[in-house]
Amino acid sequence: MPLTYTPPIRDMQFVLHEWLGATAKLKELPRYADFDQDTFNAVLEEAGKFAAEVIAPTNSVGDTQGCQLDRSSHSVKTPDGFKEAYAQYVEAGWPALACEPEYGGQGLPFVVNQCLYEMLNSANQAWTMYPGLSHGAYEALLAHGSSELKQRYLPQLTSGQWTGTMCLTEPHCGTDLGLLRSKAEPQADGCYRITGNKIFISAGEHDMAENIVHLVLARLPDAPAGSKGISLFVVSKFQLTADGSLGERNPIFCTGLEHKMGIHGNATAQLTLDGAIGHLVGEPHKGLAAMFVMMNAARLGVGNQSLGLTEIAYQNALAYAKERLQMRSLSGPKAPDQPADPIIVHPDVRHQLLTAKAYAEGGRMLGSYCGLLLDQAHHSTDDAQRQTAHAQLALLTPVVKAFLTDNGLTATIGCQQVFGGHGYIHETGMEQLVRDARINLIYEGTNAVQALDLLGRKVMGDQGKALTAFGKQIAAWGAQHSQEPKLIEFLLPLQSIGERLTEVTQALGAKAQRNPDEIGAAAVDYLRVVGHLTFGWLWAQAANIAIKAIADGKTDPIYPAKLETAKFYFSRLQPEVETAFKRLQSSANVVMKTTHALA
Incomplete structure (x- = not known):
């Protein structure tokens, strides 16, 4: 049976309206003063229909x-139906949803766009990468492009007439972009001739749009060595004429497609630039900083990809578990009129399903929270709010990327397990979700790189200021609700993790002064702890809303479901931190001083 998908509109409404209070907070920003909840809901409904009816059949x-x-x-x-689905996507105006009205956009909040992309990722992650990368290219040019470059490229990226890519890595350098060799030679007319080879370029060549806008990292002739000598260029697949129309083919060619484990529908290209015409974006030698706008957007997007896969895996595993008959419940028959009980009565099946549910709904809260932070960081007129949003978003971006993708792989494997042997064969679609989910832990910086970014740059780099501020925010919420007895089971573990995280952070800082490898050895476990601290805070708030709704006599089944899932999360998933804390106490030497074991 093929995968089916029902957009989780009710849960999105819970997250956005009942928990986050997104509409009221957006109205505080002058840009969104006229934005209302009805508009929000209408966009969710239409986006859900489009994802389920147009995109999902292509998966x-x-x-x-x-x-x-x-x-x-x-x-x-591209595969059959991709090009036609993209044409419908463009015709419906979806690419322009959160883009600037100045360039033809609709100017809606980023948090709304986040919801659209979650549903598209559930429907078909590989297809969604084509417009997703375009939005990242749009953001980078919007932030760092000259007025001329913005006018030449942003309207077409906004409309979806053109798509975009990010051309970073090369065969020899992987994540270490300081090693890249692509060269940019300045020309008399102010443009540059770019030569080099790029690999792993998602959506690098395709037939879905008439032009592709590549953002390419390369070195100028006088560039210093390392990452401080990288510049950013915009390279159009077709050169643009004076009036902005498409001219002759630019010599940036696809010379190969990667044969991948998953995301088969996305063209992961090897690109060769043979003197391709490009234009400088931002300042010389400052390209990596400019590209980070796109990279950070991509990291949030990758977390959203795994959120989408977790949701559809959960939906299909739940439906299967209710129907599949196998064995009897350990506590006695639950379907005595049937030859066996549905497998949903078995504890491990329920554990797998609840894990996926907790990770999907927790990820939705975190993704929406960061979406609102991005709106506040870009559009608040309050300097303090804008700075706080920037700092917290920087802190949480590696958590979104790594924690949600780790959880997504765990959840899709667990949901595949629910199907038993049927999950291992192609026809059910579950094995595809596992294969697709696997890449999300690797690209846009592996999860270990994200962990180093969190611990090394975001925490140690600012002496823990951003993490301390975030921790105080969580502690303040806990103190505010400390007298509510029904929340104690959530508040006590949350408080314990926060206190122990402070202690371990201080200890790691001291150890790292003697041995920098302590940071690398601790980073992955450290990020898991921060992720669970964050999820614990989110789930405690969801439980609080549910408890009050039930007490008020509300009969919507979402409230007891939220409370039960919160109890499961705190009892069965958050205890992972105990192992992580134990490992964080160990020395890096047991990893690094292994001359015989890894000989």
Whole structure:
């Protein structure tokens, strides 16, 4: 049976309206003063219909067919239905949802766009990467492009007429971009001729749009060595004429497609630049900082990809567990009129389902929270609010990327397990979700790189100021509700994690002064602890809302479901921190001084 998808509109409404209070907070920003809840809900409904009815049917086709490269023309054909679905996406105006009205956008909040993309990712992650990367290219050019570059590229990226990519890594350098070799030679007319080879370029070549806008990292002739010598260039697949129309083909060609474990429907390209015409974005040698706008957007987007996969995996595993008959419940028959009980009565099946549910709904809260932070960081007129939002978003971005993708792989594997042997075969679609989810832990900086970013740059780099401020925010919420007996089971573990995280952070700082490898050895466990601290805070708040709603006599089943899922999360998932804290107390030497074990 193929995968089915029902957009989780009610849970999104719970997160956005009942928990986050997004509409009221957005109205505090002059840009969104006229934004209302009805608009929010209407967008969610229409986005859900589009994802379920137009995009979801392309998913298994894309996985089976993949993309096809014609080496003679360097052109790539996407799977059947992809191009047609993208045309509908553009016609409906979805690319412009959160873009600037100045360039043809609708000017809606980023947090709304976050919801759209979650549903698109559930429907087909590989397809969604084409417009998703375009939005990142749009953000980078909006932040760092000259007025001329903005006018030449942003309207077409906003409309979806053109798509975008980020061309960073090369065969020899991976994440270490300071090693890249691509060269940019200045020309008399102010443009640059760029030569080099790029790999792992998602959506690097395709037939879905008439032009592709590549953002390319390269070195100028006088560039210093390392990451401080990298510049950013915009390179159009087709050169633009004076009036902005498409001219002759630019020599940036797809020379190969990667043969991947998953996301087969996305063209992960090897690109060769042979003197391609490009234009400088931002200042010389400051390209990595400019590209970080796109990279940070991509990291939030990758977390959202795993959120989408977790949701659809959960939905299909839940439906299967209710129908599949196998064995009897240990506590006696639950369906005596049937030859066996549905497998949902078995404890481990329920554990797998509840894990996916807790991680999906927790991820939705975190993703929406960060979406609102991004809106506040960009559009608040209050300097203090804007700075606080920037700092907290920087702190949480590696957590969104790594924690949500770790959880997503765990959840999709667990949901595949619910299907038993049927989850291992192609027809059910569950094995595809596992394969697709696997890449999310790797690209846009592996999760270990995200952990180093969190502990090394975001925590130790500012002496823990951002983390301390976030911890105080969580502690203040706990203190505010400390006299509510029904919350004690959530507040006590939350308080314990916060206190122990402070202690371990101070200890790691001291150890790292003697041995910098302590940071690298601790980072992954440290991020898991911060992730669970964050999720614990989110789930405690959700439980509080549910408790009050039930006490008020509300009969919507979402409230007891929230409370039960919160209890499961705190009892069965958050205790992972005990192992992490134990490992954080150990020395890096047991990893680094292993001359015989790894000989």
